[in-house]
Amino acid sequence: MDVVVGIDIGGTKTKLGLVDEDGKSLVSTRFRTREYPELDHYLDKIRDSIDTLVQDSPKPVNLIGCGIGAPNASSRNGTIVNASNLVWKGTVPILKELKKRISLPMRIMNDASAAALGEMLFGNAKGMRDFIVITLGTGFGAGIVANGMLIDGYDGFAGELGHIDMTIGDGRMTGLNVRGGLEAYVSATGLKRTVMFMQSKYMDESRFRSIAYNDLHGEDITRAAEEGDPIALRAFDFTADILGLALANFTAFTQPEAFFLMGGLVNSGKWILDPLEKYFNEYLLEVYKGKVKLLQSGMAGKTAAIAGAAALIWEDRIG
Amino acid sequence: MDVVVGIDIGGTKTKLGLVDEDGKSLVSTRFRTREYPELDHYLDKIRDSIDTLVQDSPKPVNLIGCGIGAPNASSRNGTIVNASNLVWKGTVPILKELKKRISLPMRIMNDASAAALGEMLFGNAKGMRDFIVITLGTGFGAGIVANGMLIDGYDGFAGELGHIDMTIGDGRMTGLNVRGGLEAYVSATGLKRTVMFMQSKYMDESRFRSIAYNDLHGEDITRAAEEGDPIALRAFDFTADILGLALANFTAFTQPEAFFLMGGLVNSGKWILDPLEKYFNEYLLEVYKGKVKLLQSGMAGKTAAIAGAAALIWEDRIG
Structure with a gap:
């Protein structure tokens, strides 16, 4: 079945999951963001975590894309800029670097914007315009x-x-x-x-x-x-x-x-x-x-952020 | 030529003009809002002012609509609600009452929103999205x-x-x-x-x-x-x-x-x-x-508000 990798980059934890078109996580995982102060190591950990998710999935999956929510992310530039709650400072070209490791359609967005998209696609804001x-x-x-x-x-x-x-x-x-x-x-x-x-x-x-x-x-x-x-x-x-x-x-x-x-x-x-x-x-x-x-929020507690991130990709298919 | 009646209802002055598709006022007038504390008298004054504008116009005109900008106006309901700078209190059904006097396509909007539409259609915000x-x-x-x-x-x-x-x-x-x-x-x-x-x-x-x-x-x-x-x-x-x-x-x-x-x-x-x-x-x-x-603002000083109000109607024609 088609799934989207949803990644929520938080100040404390990074959460990942494989999200179906109803916004449900088939399988998810998490690790502590601060344990990877080097961006390269962090992105390697992301890549490895996705591999593990695919192996652990209860059903065979086809990855159709990867959506990322992160604090202070610019959807336009694919960067994270001066995020006070993250370990990496300055302008982080995260999309460009992650694309070197994972060849999937990829989008990044401010985490709260991703959550809004998730709420609209999968949650309690269905049909709301404002x-x-x-x-x-x-x-x-x-x-x-x-x-x-x-x-x-x-x-x-x-x-x-x-x-x-x-x-x-x-x-x-x-x-x-x-x-x-x-x-x-x-x-x-x-x-x-x-x-x-x-x-x-x-x-x-x-x-x-x-x-x-x-x-x-x-x-x-x-x-x-x-x-x-x-x-x-x-x-x-x-x-x-x-x-x-x-x-x-x-x-x-x-x-x-x-x-x-x-x-x-x-x-x-x-x-x-x-x-x-x-x-x-x-x-x-x-x-x-x-x-x-x-x-x-109408999003199931723990996977809300992951589903929101995945909504960045699902939006084009079902939005 | 086709023109739109632009009306700017302000706390101090009410301004009216006949606005062409470039946002220019062919002719305009104004009167003191507070001199008409009775809504009926105020709306009669609006109707009479429009008649005078048409007579005073340097060219023969064809009125295609009437756009109104006013403080605290609801575009959805056609009302002005609790405007602290206006003499009429509570909810004023201005569009409904004005339609009894003038049979033209009519829209009302918050004055600042009308100004934004004017800036986008006629002023310095042409081509800007945000x-x-x-x-x-x-x-x-x-x-x-x-x-x-x-x-x-x-x-x-x-x-x-x-x-x-x-x-x-x-x-x-x-x-x-x-x-x-x-x-x-x-x-x-x-x-x-x-x-x-x-x-x-x-x-x-x-x-x-x-x-x-x-x-x-x-x-x-x-x-x-x-x-x-x-x-x-x-x-x-x-x-x-x-x-x-x-x-x-x-x-x-x-x-x-x-x-x-x-x-x-x-x-x-x-x-x-x-x-x-x-x-x-x-x-x-x-x-x-x-x-x-x-x-x-790129709107010519005195008629900016009038042109903004007129933009409510012109938007459908040229927007």
């Missing part, structure tokens, strides 16, 4: 669809909203040294930073008083909220406030019918989503009120 | 073109960026009671408010110490800057700073090739544009630097 996918993982990403088309931008870098300056409160620096940048607050990493901040601001007793930053995981914060930990509750409220303002502002741009939220931060469920709903509707301009939905 | 027109008059408007298409939004209200919350400094209220909203700072009105603010903040001698808010006009502020008035210079610098940040943030959304600036505030020329260029490039994320142009 929506925005927000990815809240190590960083903050946005994939924007308007008039039924993905917005690429003049040079392939539309939707890089993680570093827009929200000029908020303590003015945190993002990985690209933008003061007050959105993803310094609203991302899985941003939530961890906020747990630190709340410990500086308040004297509340909290389980976090005995956990170091590097030992802190998103699931810990969710569990703490469930136990009523005041620092965890404050952190979620603060994060939801800023995300609510950002989404209200984004609404004024392309007026989407819906936002789809995905990524690590969303795994905290109601702790982030309930206050988000409240703040979002509070900040929304009157003319938009009641018209913009906050929805969960 | 650009944003920013109108800086009584309010702040944005017309967004991406992938060569105007971005309408789910309900026709895309680009209402005047009320996004910039959470800046003193947190001014917009006409829609948004604290820190962009147009409270960046618009012809915003500049006047900043002249007031600078008089509160600094003790500089200034010609504005003897001019009341209601007697203050944009041209006065430009003239004062030319004379080195410190309050005027501070006001332009402050305004350019916020506009520069806003445009840098907007860039991260659709990554336009260019911004086109128009409206009263731009008439101040280098006093606003020089510091704007500086701040904009300072705030722009590395990945966009050197790729986004700040351009002046």
Whole structure:
């Protein structure tokens, strides 16, 4: 059967899978991105992983192409540029280098844009003409669809909203040294930073008083909220406030019918989503009120990013 | 010859003209919007003005349609909704009511979107696929073109960026009671408010110490800057700073090739544009630097808004 290799290059993990035309992964694998600081070694690892996937596939497969989602990727130039969450710095000609190893039709795109395409092809945005996918993982990403088309931008870098300056409160620096940048607050990493901040601001007793930053995981914060930990509750409220303002502002741009939220931060469920709903509707301009939905992604959790990347190739066949 | 009636409904003035297929106004007129607080009287005045234009035209004309640009207009519903700069409040079914008086093909659109269409058909954006027109008059408007298409939004209200919350400094209220909203700072009105603010903040001698808010006009502020008035210079610098940040943030959304600036505030020329260029490039994320142009509109000054409105109809004929 025909399948597409979907590759999601993340700051922490790289995920690969063989994706059928319904967006399902027949087989998938993952490895830690940071273990391959040399680009050549990383790309060799990708090639080897694809070989292993083909061998491990439950059915015989015919590879028809390879779609890649990555932070700060330019679809136009096939490069990754200044990605703050990746180990390789500067301009990385990833498509050109990978083509030396794999002879398949290949496309790369900003990971959030790939996720938007996946949501449109395989997920909950089927038939929608105006929506925005927000990815809240190590960083903050946005994939924007308007008039039924993905917005690429003049040079392939539309939707890089993680570093827009929200000029908020303590003015945190993002990985690209933008003061007050959105993803310094609203991302899985941003939530961890906020747990630190709340410990500086308040004297509340909290389980976090005995956990170091590097030992802190998103699931810990969710569990703490469930136990009523005041620092965890404050952190979620603060994060939801800023995300609510950002989404209200984004609404004024392309007026989407819906936002789809995905990524690590969303795994905290109601702790982030309930206050988000409240703040979002509070900040929304009157003319938009009641018209913009906050929805969960319809992509099966773990393989969403892989399916999104594969959508870059499937789009031409079934789009 | 075939012409389109172009109507620009502004907070202060309503402008009408008969526009040929090159975007030129054969004849135009204007009247003060606020003199007609009753919608019926206002629409009668529009009808009468069109009759007068036809009589005054230097050539015999054949009206092929009527295009209208207005603040907070929904292209989908033919209404104007909660426009803070207009006298009529709530939802105004303007297209329906105007059709009772004039039997022509008719379209209405957000004024800034109409301006963007005009720039694409008749102005400096010919051939561009990704650009944003920013109108800086009584309010702040944005017309967004991406992938060569105007971005309408789910309900026709895309680009209402005047009320996004910039959470800046003193947190001014917009006409829609948004604290820190962009147009409270960046618009012809915003500049006047900043002249007031600078008089509160600094003790500089200034010609504005003897001019009341209601007697203050944009041209006065430009003239004062030319004379080195410190309050005027501070006001332009402050305004350019916020506009520069806003445009840098907007860039991260659709990554336009260019911004086109128009409206009263731009008439101040280098006093606003020089510091704007500086701040904009300072705030722009590395990945966009050197790729986004700040351009002046290519529409002949006074009739730009009329031609933009007429573009709504001409687009189908020549687009």
